Amino acid sequence: MKIRIPFAVLSLALILWSCDEPIAYDNDSYIYNPFMLMEDTLHNVSSIQSGDANIDWGSHFRAWVGDTQYYKSGFTIEFVFPDSTLNIAAVDSIQLQLFHVKTYLQNGADTLSSSNSSFGFYETMGQSIDVESSVYGNFLDVDTMNIAGGNNFWNYTLPPTTILEGDTSVSLGVFPAEAGYLSSIYGGASGSRPALSFFYHVPDTAGDDSVTSVSFLADTLFMYLIEKPAAFDRSQFYYISQLKSDSILITLNLLELAAAGDTLQHIINSSILPAINDSFSSLYTPDSLFRFSMLVEAPVSGLTATIEYGGDGYNTNEIKYLIQSAMDEKEDELDLILRPTNSGYNPGFIAISKDANQSALYVRSSLAVKP
Numbered sequence: 001m002k003i004r005i006p007f008a009v010l011s012l013a014l015i016l017w018s019c020d021e022p023i024a025y026d027n028d029s030y031i032y033n034p035f036m037l038m039e040d041t042l043h044n045v046s047s048i049q050s051g052d053a054n055i056d057w058g059s060h061f062r063a064w065v066g067d068t069q070y071y072k073s074g075f076t077i078e079f080v081f082p083d084s085t086l087n088i089a090a091v092d093s094i095q096l097q098l099f100h101v102k103t104y105l106q107n108g109a110d111t112l113s114s115s116n117s118s119f120g121f122y123e124t125m126g127q128s129i130d131v132e133s134s135v136y137g138n139f140l141d142v143d144t145m146n147i148a149g150g151n152n153f154w155n156y157t158l159p160p161t162t163i164l165e166g167d168t169s170v171s172l173g174v175f176p177a178e179a180g181y182l183s184s185i186y187g188g189a190s191g192s193r194p195a196l197s198f199f200y201h202v203p204d205t206a207g208d209d210s211v212t213s214v215s216f217l218a219d220t221l222f223m224y225l226i227e228k229p230a231a232f233d234r235s236q237f238y239y240i241s242q243l244k245s246d247s248i249l250i251t252l253n254l255l256e257l258a259a260a261g262d263t264l265q266h267i268i269n270s271s272i273l274p275a276i277n278d279s280f281s282s283l284y285t286p287d288s289l290f291r292f293s294m295l296v297e298a299p300v301s302g303l304t305a306t307i308e309y310g311g312d313g314y315n316t317n318e319i320k321y322l323i324q325s326a327m328d329e330k331e332d333e334l335d336l337i338l339r340p341t342n343s344g345y346n347p348g349f350i351a352i353s354k355d356a357n358q359s360a361l362y363v364r365s366s367l368a369v370k371p
Contacts, residue, residue: 091198
């Protein structure tokens with residue numbers, strides 16, 4: 001018995017339709033044509049613009065100190081303590097306590113060659129600080145800290161004359177003393193922010209010494225962050241950095257997607273494809289997975305999506321609802337804002353070509369038509 005060709009074509013179409021059935025429109029006057037499945041990579045990006053804003057580091061959960069090929073950073077901390085509750089003259093020692101989160105190396109491909117790194121400690125009250133010129137205030141000492149792993153406690157004992165009887169505040173600075181590392185600690189908005197502890201030896205009733213302490217959490221924290229001169233090729237690329245509030249505004253021309261007449265276009269899936277240059281980007285390896293997470297926002301509709309870029313391409317990239325909403329509203333253009341989802345938590349960055357023709361939009365869609 002022969003199978004007629006039209007029946008075979010219909011069977012194949014039904015199989016394809018059942019494997020990837022589009023979501024139905026709410027408008028019952030439209031029906032889908034299951035044979036009109038289309039997919040294309042459209043170079044319809046009409047413009048790319050950059051924007052940037054500094055993070056309010058004083059109220060941020062992270063602070064950074066280090067010196068790499070891309071960034072140089074350090075921070076100052078101010079402590080205020082009431083002299084009426086503090087007998088500074090009887091203090092045995094004073095320690096600055098920092099809670100280390102994680103240390104990043106020059107870039108994602110580097111490996112940790114040592115478990116320790118050196119940091120400089122300074123008294124910075126009223127001092128002029130210039131990170132680029134390595135001017136940090138009154139030098140106290142260099143100390144070596146454990147940078148292996150995460151959640152380490154760093155303790156630095158201040159020189160005896162740093163805080164004197166009658167002082168009610170002190171400003172201290174932590175700045176790089178060794179290149180190749182960028183370390184994050186808990187910052188000003190964290191409950192584990194830097195602390196200053198005053199230790200006393202107190203004789204107990206048996207005549208033996210015991211130790212007591214009075215601690216103060218940081219009152220303010222200010223971070224100094226610079227990009228190394230000539231480290232970023234801004235003549236060719238825009239950058240989205242996780243150490244700043246960078247953003248990229250991409251404008252899409254939707255006229256290439258608009259269907260004519262009584263036909264509507266249903267977006268099955270869609271991806272934004274900014275022209276990311278891997279050799280000019282720097283991705284780090286949290287949890288052993290190369291990734292850079294970005295929030296994509298359509299400012300008109302307020303819709304958002306999260307996409308994730310990895311060392312070998314995108315791990316997740318789905319923005320169909322943003323495209324569909326603009327299509328349903330019969331918009332000719334769509335603005336999409338890309339920004340990092342975790343600003344301040346990772347020194348990685350991506351470089352996106354300024355040439356709008358290199359970026360693209362991938363769309364897979366079906367047509368809905370009036371019968």
